Each structure stands twice: as structure tokens, then as C-alpha cells.
Amino acid sequence: MGKRVSGLALALLSPMSVAQNQVNMSPGVTEIGADIFELHMLIMWICVVIGIAVFAVMFYSIYAHRKSKGHQASQFHESTKVEVAWTVVPFLILIAMAVPATSTLLEVYDNDEAELDILITGYQWKWKYEYLDESGEPVAFFSNLATAQEEIYNTAHKGENYLLEVDEPLVIPTNTKVRFLITANDVIHSWWVPEIAVKRDAIPGFINEAWTRVPEEGIYRGQCTELCGAYHGFMPVEVHAVSRPEFDAWMAAKRGAAVAQSQLAMQTLSVDDLMAKGKAVYDSSCLACHGAQGQGGIGNAIAGSPVVLGDIASHMAIVAKGVSGTAMQAFGGQLNDVDMAAVLTYQRNAFGNNTGDVVQPGDIAGMNNG
Amino acid sequence: MGDHHHGPAQGITRWLFTTNHKDIGTMYLWFSFAMFLLGGFFAMVIRAELFQPGMQLVEPGFFNQMTTLHGLVMVFGAIMPSFVGLANWLIPMMIGAPDMALPRMNNWSFWILPPAFLMLASTLFMEGGAPAFGWTFYAPLSTTYAAPSVTFFIFAIHILGVSSIMGSINIIATVMNMRAPGMTYMKMPLFVWTWLITAFLLVAVMPVLAGAVTMMLMDIHFGTSFFSAAGGGDPVLFQHIFWFFGHPEVYIIILPAFGVVSQIIPAFSRKPLFGYASMVYATASIAFLSFIVWAHHMYTVGMPVAGELFFMYATMLIAVPTGVKVFNWISTMWRGALSFETPMLFCIGFLILFTLGGFTGLMLSIAPADFQYHDTYFVVAHFHYVMVAGAVFSMTAAVYYWLPKWCGRMYNEAMGKTHFWISFIGFNITFFPQHFVGLAGMPRRIPDYALQFADFNMMSSIGAFIYGASQLLFLYNVIATIVAGKPVSDEKVWDGAEGLEWTVPTPAPYHTFEEPPLVPKPAGTI
Numbered sequence: 001m002g003k004r005v006s007g008l009a010l011a012l013l014s015p016m017s018v019a020q021n022q023v024n025m026s027p028g029v030t031e032i033g034a035d036i037f038e039l040h041m042l043i044m045w046i047c048v049v050i051g052i053a054v055f056a057v058m059f060y061s062i063y064a065h066r067k068s069k070g071h072q073a074s075q076f077h078e079s080t081k082v083e084v085a086w087t088v089v090p091f092l093i094l095i096a097m098a099v100p101a102t103s104t105l106l107e108v109y110d111n112d113e114a115e116l117d118i119l120i121t122g123y124q125w126k127w128k129y130e131y132l133d134e135s136g137e138p139v140a141f142f143s144n145l146a147t148a149q150e151e152i153y154n155t156a157h158k159g160e161n162y163l164l165e166v167d168e169p170l171v172i173p174t175n176t177k178v179r180f181l182i183t184a185n186d187v188i189h190s191w192w193v194p195e196i197a198v199k200r201d202a203i204p205g206f207i208n209e210a211w212t213r214v215p216e217e218g219i220y221r222g223q224c225t226e227l228c229g230a231y232h233g234f235m236p237v238e239v240h241a242v243s244r245p246e247f248d249a250w251m252a253a254k255r256g257a258a259v260a261q262s263q264l265a266m267q268t269l270s271v272d273d274l275m276a277k278g279k280a281v282y283d284s285s286c287l288a289c290h291g292a293q294g295q296g297g298i299g300n301a302i303a304g305s306p307v308v309l310g311d312i313a314s315h316m317a318i319v320a321k322g323v324s325g326t327a328m329q330a331f332g333g334q335l336n337d338v339d340m341a342a343v344l345t346y347q348r349n350a351f352g353n354n355t356g357d358v359v360q361p362g363d364i365a366g367m368n369n370g
Numbered sequence: 371m372g373d374h375h376h377g378p379a380q381g382i383t384r385w386l387f388t389t390n391h392k393d394i395g396t397m398y399l400w401f402s403f404a405m406f407l408l409g410g411f412f413a414m415v416i417r418a419e420l421f422q423p424g425m426q427l428v429e430p431g432f433f434n435q436m437t438t439l440h441g442l443v444m445v446f447g448a449i450m451p452s453f454v455g456l457a458n459w460l461i462p463m464m465i466g467a468p469d470m471a472l473p474r475m476n477n478w479s480f481w482i483l484p485p486a487f488l489m490l491a492s493t494l495f496m497e498g499g500a501p502a503f504g505w506t507f508y509a510p511l512s513t514t515y516a517a518p519s520v521t522f523f524i525f526a527i528h529i530l531g532v533s534s535i536m537g538s539i540n541i542i543a544t545v546m547n548m549r550a551p552g553m554t555y556m557k558m559p560l561f562v563w564t565w566l567i568t569a570f571l572l573v574a575v576m577p578v579l580a581g582a583v584t585m586m587l588m589d590i591h592f593g594t595s596f597f598s599a600a601g602g603g604d605p606v607l608f609q610h611i612f613w614f615f616g617h618p619e620v621y622i623i624i625l626p627a628f629g630v631v632s633q634i635i636p637a638f639s640r641k642p643l644f645g646y647a648s649m650v651y652a653t654a655s656i657a658f659l660s661f662i663v664w665a666h667h668m669y670t671v672g673m674p675v676a677g678e679l680f681f682m683y684a685t686m687l688i689a690v691p692t693g694v695k696v697f698n699w700i701s702t703m704w705r706g707a708l709s710f711e712t713p714m715l716f717c718i719g720f721l722i723l724f725t726l727g728g729f730t731g732l733m734l735s736i737a738p739a740d741f742q743y744h745d746t747y748f749v750v751a752h753f754h755y756v757m758v759a760g761a762v763f764s765m766t767a768a769v770y771y772w773l774p775k776w777c778g779r780m781y782n783e784a785m786g787k788t789h790f791w792i793s794f795i796g797f798n799i800t801f802f803p804q805h806f807v808g809l810a811g812m813p814r815r816i817p818d819y820a821l822q823f824a825d826f827n828m829m830s831s832i833g834a835f836i837y838g839a840s841q842l843l844f845l846y847n848v849i850a851t852i853v854a855g856k857p858v859s860d861e862k863v864w865d866g867a868e869g870l871e872w873t874v875p876t877p878a879p880y881h882t883f884e885e886p887p888l889v890p891k892p893a894g895t896i
Contacts, residue, residue: 022810047729205599208672230431233816
């Protein structure tokens with residue numbers, strides 16, 4: 001308790017603290033974040049001062065004007081002067097608050113002249129990032145929660161970034177005006193990273209804009225902040241801000257991987273490769289609903305499922321198009337042909353299903369057309 | 371004149387068929403207390419799961435059902451009906467009327483409530499579970515992606531709306547038509563004033579809520595696309611409609627609480643309410659402003675900047691009339707002769723904590739700062755300071771204050787004060803740390819959280835169990851008073867109490883003011 005109280009006092013004095021038991025907003029690393037933080041502190045201190053003044057009067061009255069002390073009640077009950085004063089003065093204080101609030105808001109809304117555009121799409125329950133750049137192979141990927149189920153269900157030690165870590169973070173260059181175009185595929189989500197002061201709702205069918213310019217390299221973490229279904233608490237955001245050269249190198253590697261991926265789709269893969277890749281896809285895309293052992297949960301069981309044991313094309317149709325009116329999403333737009341082939345192969349052979357069916361990436365295009 | 375002094379019918383039919391405002395008020399109060407315990411139980415499940423990081427007790431989907439039902443039951447089942455119950459008991463007695471203007475409708479507006487909540491609670495046992503989309507039920511999570519039970523939820527909301535509208539029309543009709551001669555508008559007790567304004571708010575916005583859920587029903591079952599962009603609709607439209615209802619709704623909850631506090635503080639200060647007329651005008655201003663600030667709940671949906679600015683300025687303005695009220699209450703206490711019985715303690719608790727909630731509300735109104743606050747625990751802390759420490763504390767004060775008049779027996783003062791202190795301390799242990807975790811970045815409505823939030827969440831859960839337990843003490847105290855409290859027969863009960871309800875015998879007889887009373891000039895009301 002002593003530690004907590006001293007920590008509290010410390011944190012009140014130094015709002016920079018971001019460690020355990022942080023008690024205040026963080027100014028973050030961006031200019032806008034710092035502006036918002038200053039605004040927040042300004043209004044908080046105005047409230048504190050008003051609060052102290054008002055409650056001092058009340059507590060004095062509670063102390064001095066007690067019946068038990070024999071205090072006689074006076075009978076005054078109005079005073080136009082005082083009442084006008086305490087209507088006008090707060091109004092003036094509000095105007096003083098509105099001025100800095102307006103200028104900060106206008107800055108937040110200044111989306112012009114971005115140097116890099118990134119399309120962010122919220123899915124139940126992951127984020128998709130697409131770098132909008134005319135030149136070269138398009139770069140797009142999903143970012144899933146990386147925290148293991150064992151940590152969540154308390155059978156393994158919880159790591160330092162418990163629930164705030166992803167398999168593939170968003171990478172942005174420092175000192176660059178990055179514009180985020182934010183939308184959603186299913187329900188409303190909200191993309192929030194406190195340290196870079198961006199929060200914007202991701203709304204299906206609409207595109208919202210937000211921007212940031214991150215001056216410092218670092219890892220910035222956030223979470224979805226609009227209730228989006230069962231696993232709302234499990235779709236974090238992780239942003240890596242890196243130097244421009246590092247970013248360019250990362251982008252080149254990503255493009256190379258995208259080319260390799262499209263070549264892979266032309267090849268015939270070994271069963272072992274498909275099963276290994278399929279398990280990885282299953283764990284990130286299917287496991288939350290269908291269970292680690294394919295036992296089901298929110299979704300139906302995969303083990304012994306008539307869909308999985310039945311016709312390959314209709315199995316794929318369900319994975320690709322989803323089931324309307326249920327939590328089963330359309331994965332067609334989320335998985336490339338290799339991933340789709342791998343996860344179908346995996347589902348048809350894991351959890352005791354043992355159909356022996358092998359689906360190759362080349363088969364996917366055929367079934368899509370058929 | 372005949373026999374006007376017949377008592378109530380015997381047995382269950384007394385309650386089923388009653389048209390007596392006191393019986394109906396009593397039923398509303400007990401029903402809302404039952405809902406308060408049910409919603410409180412859901413809150414205990416939530417806090418137990420959040421006691422430590424990691425999933426321990428419930429699954430994430432069920433956790434969402436708990437947060438949803440907690441909100442719905444507390445807002446529509448506990449707080450709103452409790453104030454309707456209070457209005458039923460008190461408004462006729464305060465304005466010198468024999469009963470409510472529309473007694474049969476009064477019966478009906480109560481009796482459709484229990485089946486509505488039974489239906490809502492039964493969704494817990496349906497396939498796919500209860501509604502899990504939050505009490506704000508944003509589309510499309512509540513339409514395309516909802517469990518089948520959403521249809522029952524919609525029907526329940528419709529019934530609650532009908533009940534509220536009937537109750538409000540009744541209050542408006544009573545206040546407008548049944549005031550005793552000489553009881554002019556500007557002589558009405560402030561509780562009556564705040565309820566009259568609240569009733570107009572209810573009549574204005576409950577149909578809007580009904581419209582929202584009807585559009586949901588159409589989207590789910592009849593192929594329309596009000597809230598689906600794929601069909602030409604707009605998910606944000608839902609939020610606009612919901613908050614056009616939702617923001618007045620929060621004033622519907624808090625205005626009667628203001629009324630209660632404005633009755634009790636003068637009584638225990640033994641001094642008339644300061645600034646009666648400005649209180650009435652402030653209440654009306656708050657009601658007006660409540661219609662033009664709804665989108666401050668939606669700063670992050672991507673509104674144009676002009677819209678953001680309008681809603682920010684309008685929202686900040688609410689601080690002015692709210693401030694006037696707080697200043698008036700404190701001026702009422704100033705140079706009074708104060709004593710601190712349980713109702714006064716709860717009112718002072720209200721005054722301090724509601725003002726804190728008002729301050730955080732002002733902070734939230736600042737749009738750019740709200741980009742960091744929005745949908746975090748800072749918001750959860752804010753609205754529990756105004757809903758619990760505001761509405762529930764004042765309701766508790768009201769029960770202690772008027773219970774002796776209702777049942778002719780005095781509650782146990784020591785137990786009442788104990789209840790206050792445990793509530794006050796438990797409440798603050800629960801909700802004060804939530805400001806911290808919210809500012810530090812913890813989103814609301816999550817069943818599990820990052821490790822840096824662990825200590826404050828544990829503190830919050832411990833506080834919640836303390837606050838929850840203190841309500842059982844309240845229940846015991848009320849039952850013990852009704853069954854075996856020390857009889858009181860003094861008409862005034864409290865030496866500082868003012869108003870017509872304190873001129874009838876104690877306990878209040880089944881029928882009061884069959885003959886209109888002579889309205890004395892109530893002290894402090896011009």
C-alpha cells in the first residue's frame with residue numbers, strides 16, 4: 001500500500017511515468033499528443049481549483065454551521081447579484097477553455113499532405129494493414145493477437161506485453177506524415193494507440209481519416225476501443241516506428257515476400273508443408289471460435305464436422321464466404337490461395353479427421369471459378 | 371360524503387388491481403430495488419472476472435452479456451422505476467392531490483414492467499445467449515451480428531418505453547390539473563418541478579428509442595438496411611438516433627435526483643432552499659441543452675469538424691446551469707443549522723461525488739481530449755460518479771427521508787449512518803481508480819487486460835464487493851423498519867421538513883387530500 005501511495009504521488013508529479021500503475025494520461029511522443037495532454041492538464045487543474053474553492057465553502061459550513069453547536073439558521077434564500085455572478089464567471093472560464101480546445105481540434109483534423117497512406121480495416125478480431133502505394137507489388141497483411149491461449153487461461157506465465165502484442169506489427173517511418181484510412185469489414189471497431197494520440201472508429205462501409213507524425217523510433221501499443229463482439233479485448237494494435245532507411249528495407253523485404261508468395265501459389269506443396277502452414281493459419285484465424293483441439297466453442301466443432309468430412313468445394317465455400325447471420329466470417333478476402341489450401345488441408349486431416357485429402361493452392365482458383 | 375375512508379382490498383388483488391398512488395409507488399420501489407440487486411449481481415460477476423488479469427470465471431462472450439444486462443437492468447429496471455415510484459408516492463401528496471390523474475393507467479404502466487424484465491432476463495437461457503452488444507447496442511453488432519435473443523430484447527425495450535411514456539403522461543396530467551388551489555407553479559416543491567420537466571423529456575425521447583429498435587427489428591427480420599452500408603444505410607445513423615434518446619435519458623435519470631436533494635438539504639439545514647427560481651430555470655436549461663449535445667458521445671465516429679465544434683461548445687455550456695445548482699445547494703447549507711442524519715449524509719455524499727462526476731464530464735466534453743478518453747475506463751468512472759453517486763445516492767437519501775412518513779416507523783439511525791459510510795468508501799474504492807486505468811489506456815468492456823492495469827483493477831473489485839454488500843445492510847434496515855421500527859406519529863417527522871406531505875398524519879393514510887388542503891405559503895418558495 002505504501003508503495004502504491006508513493007507511486008501515486010510520484011506519478012502525479014511526473015506525468016511522464018508510463019510504468020506500472022500509471023495514473024495519468026501519457027503525452028505520448030507526437031506534437032498533437034503533447035497538445036492534448038496539456039489541454040487535459042489545464043482543464044483538470046481548473047476543475048481542481050474550482051473544486052477546492054467550492055468544497056472549502058461547504059466543509060466550512062459543515063464545520064461551523066452545525067445545529068449541535070447551537071448555530072441558528074438564517075433565513076436568506078436569494079441574492080440576484082451572487083446568482084448572476086456565478087452564472088457569468090463560469091461562462092467566461094468555459095470560453096477560456098474553448099479557445100485552446102478549438103485550435104487543437106483543428107490540428108487533429110488537418111489530414112492534408114500526407115506522405116504515406118495506410119488503409120486499416122478492422123475484422124472480428126484482427127486488423128488488416130494495406131500500404132497504399134501505386135508503385136510495386138502491393139503490401140497487405142493481417143495483424144493478430146500473439147499472446148498464447150495458455151497465458152490467457154492462466155496455465156502459462158503472462159509475458160510483459162500480455163494482450164498488447166501481435167504477430168505482425170504495423171511499421172511506419174519516423175518524421176513522416178502518415179495518414180490512416182480506417183474502415184471495417186464487419187462491425188464497428190476503433191483503432192487506438194494512446195502514445196501517438198490516434199483514435200478513430202472503423203465503420204463498415206465508411207472510411208475515416210486520421211494522421212500522425214512520429215518523431216521517435218519505438219514500439220507503440222494500443223487496443224480496439226469499440227465493443228466489437230466476444231473477442232473485443234483481444235485485438236491489440238502494435239506500431240513500430242522506424243527510421244526511413246529501415247522502413248524502406250522492410251518494405252522491400254515485404255514486397256519480395258509478396259512476390260515469393262504469388263510464385264508459391266503456382267507450385268505443388270508437400271503435405272507436411274501444407275499441414276505446418278495450415279496449423280499456423282488455423283491458430284491465428286480459426287482457433288478463437290473453433291477451439292485449439294477443433295472441439296468448437298463459439299463456432300461448430302471441426303473435429304468430425306460433416307462439412308469438413310464432406311465435399312471439398314462446399315467446405316471451401318463456407319470458409320471463403322462465411323455463414324450469414326453467424327459469427328462465421330468470409331475468409332476469402334483474408335486468406336491467400338496458399339493459406340486457404342493449407343488450412344483446408346489441415347482441417348481435413350487434423351483433430352482425427354484423417355480424410356487424407358490434400359488441397360493445393362492451384363485448386364483454390366479452380367474452385368473459386370467453379 | 372359517504373364512506374371515503376375505506377382501506378385497501380385484501381390479499382393479492384390489492385396489488386394486482388390497485389389504482390392507489392401509494393400502493394403503486396410502493397410496488398415500483400420494491401421492483402426497482404429487486405432490479406438493483408439483480409443488476410448489482412451482474413456487476414459482481416464483472417468485477418470478479420476483472421479481479422485479476424487472465425480469464426478465470428466466465429468466457430469473453432458471457433462477460434459481454436453481463437456488461438450489457440448490467441447496464442440495461444440498472445438504467446431501465448433500477449434507477450428509472452425507482453424515481454417513478456417516488457413520484458407516485460410523493461407528487462400527489464406534495465401538490466395536495468388525492469391521487470394521480472390517471473389511476474388505471476398508473477396500474478398498467480407498473481404491471482407491464484415485470485413481464486418485460488422477465489423476458490429480458492430469460493434471454494440468458496436462450497440459444498446464443500443474452501444480448502452481448504453493450505447497453506448502447508450499436509448496429510451492426512446488435513443487428514447482423516447479434517444472437518437470436520435480440521428480438522426479445524427489442525420487444526422488452528418497446529414495453530419499457532410504453533411504460534415510461536404512460537407514467538410520464540400521468541405525471542404531466544397530475545401536475546397540470548390536480549394542484550390544490552393556491553399551489554401555483556412557482557410554489558411547487560422542486561421535486562415536482564424536476565419531475566414535470568423529466569416527464570416532458572421522457573415523452574419526447576422514448577418514441578425515438580422505440581424508432582431505433584424498430585429499425586433494428588426491420589433490419590434483422592424484414593430485409594431493410596437502415597444501419598447497413600451495404601444496402602445504402604449507415605451504421606452511424608444508429609448512433610445518432612440512439613444518443614438523441616440517450617443523452618436526454620441521462621438527464622431523465624439525474625433531474626429527479628436533483629429534485630430529491632433540493633428537498634432534503636433545506637430540511638437538514640433548517641433554512642429555505644437558496645435560489646428556488648434559478649433552480650427551476652437551471653433545470654429547464656439543462657433539459658433544453660440535453661437535446662442538442664447528443665453527438666458528444668460520438669466524437670470519434672468521424673464527424674465533420676464543424677459538427678465536432680458545435681457539439682463541444684454546446685456540451686461545455688451544460689456546466690453553467692449545473693454549476694448554478696451546486697452553488698445553490700451549498701448556499702442553502704451556508705449559515706443554516708446543520709444536522710447530519712442519514713438522508714443528509716447521502717445528500718452531502720451526492721454533492722461531493724456528483725460534482726466530481728461533473729468535472730470529469732467537463733473534461734470529456736473537450737473533443738480533442740476525448741480522443742484519448744473515449745471508450746476507456748475514464749468514461750466508466752465518469753458515468754458511475756453521476757449515475758451511482760448521483761442518482762442512486764439521492765434515491766437512497768429519499769428512502770431514508772420519507773420512509774418514516776410512509777410506514778410510520780423510524781429506521782435505525784446508527785445502521786443508516788453505517789450504510790452511508792460503507793457505501794461512500796466502497797464506492798470510491800471501486801470507481802476512483804478507474805479514472806487512473808482509463809487515463810493510462812484501459813478500454814472499457816474488455817474481459818481481460820494488460821498487466822499494468824492489474825493493481826487498480828483488483829482495488830476496484832474489492833471496492834465493488836464492499837459497495838455491493840452495503841446494499842444488503844440497506845435492505846435489512848428498510849425491512850426491519852417496516853416490521854419493527856420505532857413508531858413515529860409526529861406529522862413532520864423531521865423538524866426542518868417543509869411541504870404538504872408533512873401535513874398529513876404519520877403514517878400517511880391510504881387516502882390523503884380528499885379535500886384540497888389550504889396551501890400555506892411554503893417557506894422559501896417566493
